Amino acid sequence: MLTLFTGSGVGPTMLYLSLSIFLGFLLGKLKIANISLGITWILFVGIAFGAFGVVLNLDMLHAIKELGLIFFVVAVGLQVGPGFFRSFRKGGLAMNLMALVNAALGVLITFVIALVANQDLADMAGVYTGAITNTPGLSAAQQTVNDMGIAGAADRLAAGYAVAYPLAVVGMIVTCILIRLFCHIDLKNEPFTDDAVVPVGDKKATPTTQRHKAHLIPIFIIIAIGLVLSG
16 A cells, blocks of 8 residues: 555555545635636646655656647637637737747847856756746657757756746736736726627537537547648
8 A cells, every 4th residue: 555655656656646636626716815726736736746755657657648748739629719819909919929029038048148148058047937837848858859869958957947936826826816916907897708609500508518519629630630730
C-alpha cells in the first residue's frame, strides 16, 4: 500500500495525476474578491507535489502529455471552428493581427532578455511559453530541442514554463482589474449581444445544445486526420 504513494510506477502516476486534477478543480471553485484562478490550480497542485519529491513514471507521463495535448487542441478547434471565418467579418482580421504582433513582441523581448541576462535560448523558450500561457507552444519547443539533440533542454523548458505560467495568469488578472479601475469600466453596463445563439435550420441552437451535439462527433477520426495532416 505504501508503494502506491512512494513508488514511480503506473499506479502512483495515475494516483498523483488524478489527485492533482481533483484538488485543482476543487480549489478552482474558490473565489477571493470574486476572482478565481480556475483550472490554473491544477498546475499549482502539480508543482506542490513535485516540490515534495513526488516522482512519476516518465514514459507514462510522456504518453499522457501527448494525448492530453491532442485532446486540448481538438477541443479548441471544435469550440472556435464554427465561428472562425464568420469572425473575420466582425473585426477578426484586426484581432488576429494584434495577436500576431503580441506574439512577435514576446519573442523579441525573450530574445533580448536572453542576451542581456546571458541565458540559454532553450531555457528562455520555456519561460516564453509559460508567460503567454501557451501549452502547445511548450510541447513544440520541447520537440524541437529533442530533435536538435540538446541534452536536458526539454526538462529545463518545462521548469521555465512552470515558473512563468502562474505569474502570467496572476499578471493578466491584475492587469484586467487595473484597466477596469483606470478606465472606469462597469461590466454590468457594458452592451451585450446575444451572439451565443446561432441559427441552425429553422431553430435556435444554444451553446449547450451544440455541446451535446459535439459529443456525437467522432473525436478520434478528427485526431487521426489531424495527425495525418501534421505528419
